[in-house]
Amino acid sequence: MSVASEMVSSYPKDLGGIDEAALVECIQACVECAQACTACADACLSEDMVAELTKCIWTDLDCADVCETTGRVLSRHTGYDANVTRAVLQACAAACKACGDECESHAGMHEHCRICAQACRRCEQACRQLLAALG
Amino acid sequence: MSVASEMVSSYPKDLGGIDEAALVECIQACVECAQACTACADACLSEDMVAELTKCIWTDLDCADVCETTGRVLSRHTGYDANVTRAVLQACAAACKACGDECESHAGMHEHCRICAQACRRCEQACRQLLAALG
Amino acid sequence: MSVASEMVSSYPKDLGGIDEAALVECIQACVECAQACTACADACLSEDMVAELTKCIWTDLDCADVCETTGRVLSRHTGYDANVTRAVLQACAAACKACGDECESHAGMHEHCRICAQACRRCEQACRQLLAALG
Amino acid sequence: MSVASEMVSSYPKDLGGIDEAALVECIQACVECAQACTACADACLSEDMVAELTKCIWTDLDCADVCETTGRVLSRHTGYDANVTRAVLQACAAACKACGDECESHAGMHEHCRICAQACRRCEQACRQLLAALG
Numbered sequence: 001m002s003v004a005s006e007m008v009s010s011y012p013k014d015l016g017g018i019d020e021a022a023l024v025e026c027i028q029a030c031v032e033c034a035q036a037c038t039a040c041a042d043a044c045l046s047e048d049m050v051a052e053l054t055k056c057i058w059t060d061l062d063c064a065d066v067c068e069t070t071g072r073v074l075s076r077h078t079g080y081d082a083n084v085t086r087a088v089l090q091a092c093a094a095a096c097k098a099c100g101d102e103c104e105s106h107a108g109m110h111e112h113c114r115i116c117a118q119a120c121r122r123c124e125q126a127c128r129q130l131l132a133a134l135g
Numbered sequence: 136m137s138v139a140s141e142m143v144s145s146y147p148k149d150l151g152g153i154d155e156a157a158l159v160e161c162i163q164a165c166v167e168c169a170q171a172c173t174a175c176a177d178a179c180l181s182e183d184m185v186a187e188l189t190k191c192i193w194t195d196l197d198c199a200d201v202c203e204t205t206g207r208v209l210s211r212h213t214g215y216d217a218n219v220t221r222a223v224l225q226a227c228a229a230a231c232k233a234c235g236d237e238c239e240s241h242a243g244m245h246e247h248c249r250i251c252a253q254a255c256r257r258c259e260q261a262c263r264q265l266l267a268a269l270g
Numbered sequence: 271m272s273v274a275s276e277m278v279s280s281y282p283k284d285l286g287g288i289d290e291a292a293l294v295e296c297i298q299a300c301v302e303c304a305q306a307c308t309a310c311a312d313a314c315l316s317e318d319m320v321a322e323l324t325k326c327i328w329t330d331l332d333c334a335d336v337c338e339t340t341g342r343v344l345s346r347h348t349g350y351d352a353n354v355t356r357a358v359l360q361a362c363a364a365a366c367k368a369c370g371d372e373c374e375s376h377a378g379m380h381e382h383c384r385i386c387a388q389a390c391r392r393c394e395q396a397c398r399q400l401l402a403a404l405g
Numbered sequence: 406m407s408v409a410s411e412m413v414s415s416y417p418k419d420l421g422g423i424d425e426a427a428l429v430e431c432i433q434a435c436v437e438c439a440q441a442c443t444a445c446a447d448a449c450l451s452e453d454m455v456a457e458l459t460k461c462i463w464t465d466l467d468c469a470d471v472c473e474t475t476g477r478v479l480s481r482h483t484g485y486d487a488n489v490t491r492a493v494l495q496a497c498a499a500a501c502k503a504c505g506d507e508c509e510s511h512a513g514m515h516e517h518c519r520i521c522a523q524a525c526r527r528c529e530q531a532c533r534q535l536l537a538a539l540g
Contacts, residue, residue, distance in 0.1 A: 003302050003305065003389055004306075007305070007309035007313070007382060007385060010313065010380075010381035010382040010385060011309075011382070012313055012316050012380070013316045027305065031301055031302075032274075034301075035274055035277070035341060035345060038341075038342050038345040038346070039278070039345040042347060042348050043280060043281050045462055045463060046282050050455055051455050051456055054213055054451070055213065057213075057450055057462075058211055058213045058214035058447070058450060059214060059216070061446075061466075062207075062208050062211060064342075065204040065208060066204055066208070066219075066223065068338065069200040069204040071305060072196075072200045073197050073200060073201070075305060075308040075309040075312060076193055076197060077312060077316070078189055078190065078192075079190035081233045083229050083232075083233065084201075084229045084230050084233050087222075087226035087228075087229040087230075088201065088226045091219070091222035091223045094218050094223075095219050095222075095223075097218075098216045102214075110280075110282070112277060112281070115276045115277060119273055138437050138440065138520060138524055139437075139440055139441075141520045142440070142441055142444035142445065142448070142520060142521075143444070145448065145516035146447075146517070147451050147515070147517070148451045162440065166436055166437075166439075166440055167408050167409075169436075170408065170432065170436055170476060171409075171412055173476075173481070174409070174413070174480040174481075175412065176331075177331075177416075177481040177483050178412070180324045181324070181417050181418045181482070181483045182417050185320055185321050185324060186321055189315045189320060193315060196331075203473065206443075207469075211443070211444075212451070213451045245417070246415035247415040247416070250412060251412075254408055324484065325483065328481055328484035329484060331477075331481060332477075332478050332481060332486075332489055335477045335478060336474055338474070342467075342470045343470060346467060348462075349460035349464060349507075351499075353502075353503065354499045354500050354503050357492075357495050357496035357499040360492050360495070360496070361492035361493045361495070361496040363492075364486075364488050364493075365493075367488075368489050
């Protein structure tokens with residue numbers, strides 16, 4: 001069992017009927033995607049063809065920040081506000097879509113973009129599934 | 136002129152017709168609100184009646200994270216994606232509304248909540264004005 | 271192989287002789303510890319005895335921020351500056367020590383503190399091992 | 406009076422004899438420097454000569470993260486741990502020194518680097534003064 005999963009299980013109050021598996025998957029996907037995007041931006045910076053990767057670096061940086069904040073918001077349950085959670089998940093899905101599309105377009109040439117695109121796709125899907133589960 | 140304003144003015148490419156005054160105001164409001172929320176959460180933690188302020192601490196923490204990320208996203212222009220910016224601004228307005236409402240309800244009793252509520256209102260309004268300016 | 275590990279392996283330039291296993295372990299420990307601390311602060315906020323857990327919430331919040339930044343700094347290699355990396359790792363070890371000690375003192379009573387203390391210990395150790403490997 | 410200053414003044418418990426003016430100046434310098442570094446990294450990304458600015462982007466990104474975390478740690482007083490605060494301030498001074506040096510070397514050519522270098526110098530100095538005041 002992952003640490004994120006153990007933390008959700010040890011929350012002392014009721015989680016209000018949220019789909020716990022979808023929640024844990026989304027927290028983990030956010031955290032993993034944030035790290036991948038930070039690393040991909042840096043790897044792009046080190047490529048000789050950096051001038052052709054500036055849009056990729058930009059989407060990586062935005063996506064890293066949005067995913068990190070989403071992972072934090074989802075890790076908090078005290079005082080839960082569905083409006084905030086839903087809006088944050090929508091922003092995260094949008095950032096992951098933009099970054100996944102951009103990284104995928106470089107995936108044939110750069111291994112770091114291929115791995116990062118996968119992390120973005122996983123995170124976008126996890127956000128959409130949690131949004132659906134929230135109703 | 137503020138540093139945020141100087142940085143927007145020194146951006147080397149075209150900003151695509153964005154309302155620069157609304158952009159600068161929103162960046163500054165986000166940064167200020169994030170700091171106020173971090174400090175308000177800590178001040179609430181130090182109150183003897185902390186048990187009655189847990190929802191306030193929770194909204195402060197969420198709002199701090201969302202404002203910080205929004206300030207970062209708005210500080211980047213290379214490769215601008217309106218879908219991401221719009222979704223992030225909506226999430227920020229929602230987080231500021233929730234935190235502003237909660238802090239305002241304690242404003243008569245706690246000066247830090249009164250100041251923080253003002254920062255949240257300013258930031259929510261700046262997000263909504265920038266959203267309107269984006270069209 | 272974890273995503274963090276794949277990202278290190280796909281970095282396009284030389285990593286300057288750094289111990290890659292120690293680097294990957296430290297990135298992963300930072301990311302995991304940051305999430306655990308964010309969740310532990312929130313779980314403490316939901317305990318009926320929150321008034322006795324304010325120091326724990328405080329160390330959790332500091333540790334979450336420092337670990338997150340350390341995970342980001344370690345995910346970047348372009349233009350590597352040993353002085354910054356070393357100072358950041360020392361700050362992270364100090365934050366993890368403080369939070370690990372505090373959470374451990376509540377571990378018998380709160381499962382979330384027990385899990386979080388373990389994440390802090392793992393991260394503190396990973397920081398110290400990477401510091402030693404950097405020489 | 407700035408919002409950061411008002412928040413320090415409204416903290417409900419004793420601040421333990423800390424130099425409040427040095428504390429407020431350091432919080433404000435951290436927050437301002439973090440935003441300037443985020444914007445400078447993006448401005449560098451948009452320069453035609455981006456390939457010559459990769460080290461500058463890298464130091465900007467590290468400095469933005471470290472300053473943001475330092476501003477947060479300094480905004481919290483509940484349970485104050487001098488070891489953590491001191492280590493974080495040292496890391497922040499190191500990151501600001503590295504970024505200030507790098508940005509200064511491009512200041513004659515890029516206005517955003519000139520402004521960012523100033524923000525880094527101000528923040529490095531504020532960290533060193535607060536460290537000295539902590540004793």
